[in-house]
Amino acid sequence: MMLLSLSPFDAAAVLIVLSALLGWINHRYLRLPGTVALTLMGALASLAVIAADAVFQGSNVSTQVSAFLEDIDFHDTLMNGMLSFLLFAGALHVDLEQLRRGRWQIAVLSTLGVAASTVLVGLGLKALAGLFAIDAPLLWCCVFGALISPTDPVAVMGVLKTAKVPPTLQATIAGESLFNDGVGVVVFSILLASAVGGEAFSLSHAAEMFAIEALGGALLGAAAGWIAYRAMKAIDDYSVEVMITLATVMGGYALATALHISGPVAMAVAGLIVGNPGVSRAMSDTTKDYVLKFWALVDEILNAVLFLLIGLEAVVLADRFGLLALGLLTIPLVLAARAVSVGAPLLFWRRLLPIGLAFPVMTWGGLRGGISIALALSLPSGPMKDLIVAATYMVVLFSVLAQGATIGSVVQRSARALGIDRASSP
Template sequence: MLDIAAICLVVTALLAYVNHRVLRWPATIGVMAIALLISLTIVGLHALGVDHGLKAYESSLLQSLDFSEVLMQGMLSFLLFAGALHVDLGTLKRYRGQIALLAVVATCASTVLVGFAMWVLLPMLGLPVPLMDCLLFGALISPTDPISVMGILKSIGAPKSLELVIAGESLFNDGVGVVLFTLLLGVAASGTIPTVGEAGWLLAQEAGGGLLFGAVLGWATYALLKSIDQYQVEVLLTLAAVMGGYALATHLHVSGPLAMVVAGLIVGNSGRARAMSDTTRRYTDMFWELLDEILNAVLFVLIGMEVVVIDWSPSLVAAIVTAIGVTLVARLLTVGLPVGALSGLFRLPAGSWRVLTWGGLRGGISVALAFSLARGDGRDTVLGLTYGVVVFSVLVQGLTVGRVARTVCEGRA
């Protein structure tokens, strides 16, 4: 495991260096693009019979590294906590209704729309997939990842309200998506469809329990931080809260992702304002920002490399193109349309629906959930669809969303 971690870190550092010197794209997009290009080159050389075992080596490396386990049980807790740490809770409360609609209602609606649409369309492409697998695809592809989008919005001076809604939606819809995926996975395993009451109870236990546990964890961490003034210990306490809290949430069968978001909001607001000295605040911010950047870079390099384990075929490529269209339409119908039609309710600048629609990037959590599915034909198709949609959203949407956002800013000016 140490060798694998060393290889991943060295490759990520080298690709980050190349991106900074040559491409100068947003870090996560750049390292993923380079990793994908290298992997595609290796696949091409393998097809020509001149790769000298590079494809076999990369495949064995990735197979020895359980992507789903690494992200879901390793990186995700840190990424969500770090993301929530700098969200202004006071402003978030003013938009809590809008964020709840987007994170809960829109995610559930997108899951259903994408699932049923793919169930109808895939047989036409020669890839029939059971309805449950299609719904699982809908659940795992609906959560969004704002990593690159947030940096772009900040650089062009986008309205703070738009930044907040995008960040808040993404932080919470990750947890909602995982809960929906887990619920559907349980239905698929048992073969029985739960009643509305049973489904509601499971949802309340996972999501509600995660929110409650996160609040307890956050306030407990805040109390400990307030009782001392030594930045080394305080940074260590935040790290322990994330690692220990996520592990405990898993054992309690409540949503770890939602717990990390709530704990991060409490520590990042009450903790940073009333329980930390200026020195502690500075070191805590530096630690979590650096950790966030490193983990995101490693994650997107791994996503770029995963192309070698996909079983490509003409039918799968056609299905990916279809899935890209379906997910974009679903995003438009469940997020863009309500934001545009209910502008008075959402209180966002005119044209924000375009940024929210096109800026709904998919990331590592979608790929990790796809890898967690049981092996089989349905899993291989879902994995390929997920990978294709994620790559398109990061490389195409991620590199062009700045232009869309600028039209909103210019219209506001």
């Protein structure tokens, strides 16, 4: 049977139709959190396709689905498209005042925390690969550590909407998820360049590249956000102001890419400026309503498509069951690395963030999502890509289905054990 050849519009249409259909089924019958439902139903659909091919001779539906997914350039689609919208939309709803209170915690967790987790996961994957007699270079293992260590802002923001936590802790979690994502992408790019190029890894060169990309992105985001704020303050027309926010995201991200600085960091900073002084001082009530609802809708649509894609990836990995077994073992490894990289700093912040609540919430609530999948799928073809994609898929699937579905109860139990009123705690 001839494989289908879909244009980018056709591919987008298929994903939107599937997302809408599965979203309707969930809202009508299942009532699960959106990210959990779409990932679960996507995974179940993948298993149904694989089973159909096994039962019916001559069926090649899984080949068709695999070809469809592999035709999607995940790196360009997410990193140069969806991510800019997702990070800006997420940052709009973060309270800048609360963020200022937790600025040092966010700075440490999103930089040193990501670096520590990258190294711990890299060393652990090297050891696990040895148990399976797989020769995995340490630098490539650290590439996996870099792409799996950052928490996904899309998934984390979704959790924070349903699981009430104290404002300071909520701002810390939200801020960390916004900025450790940008930091993780920078670290991933630096390690991948060394792994692919075969050059010896230089810590000083990596630190220099990190400073240029991350700080450059922050400065560009601040400039773009300030320009958008001033432009919106000078007028009162909701349609033009919505377009200004779109221009900020698309133009700012394109400029960051051209300047070789971090677009994710830039969009997080720009979103904070537009979402705080922009919303409170530059928008009328009508404009504020339109802008926030527009970006909430963009966030929901892209969120739905992204987590559906995660579920469908099972079709691509159907012939890699040996690697999936290794992927299962990476789940406790990643959780342990998260516990260490979060737990150590929290020991010094016990007065500000009650460790009995902050530690379980930040460890179990450190969800991974589509960004990790996209980075893994953007790797050059080879045995290490197969290993990393399989491990990433298992970690993300567990993160969304298990952690995402239970984080609310973890928050409740931890708060109850400490006698904390979750709605009013500092």
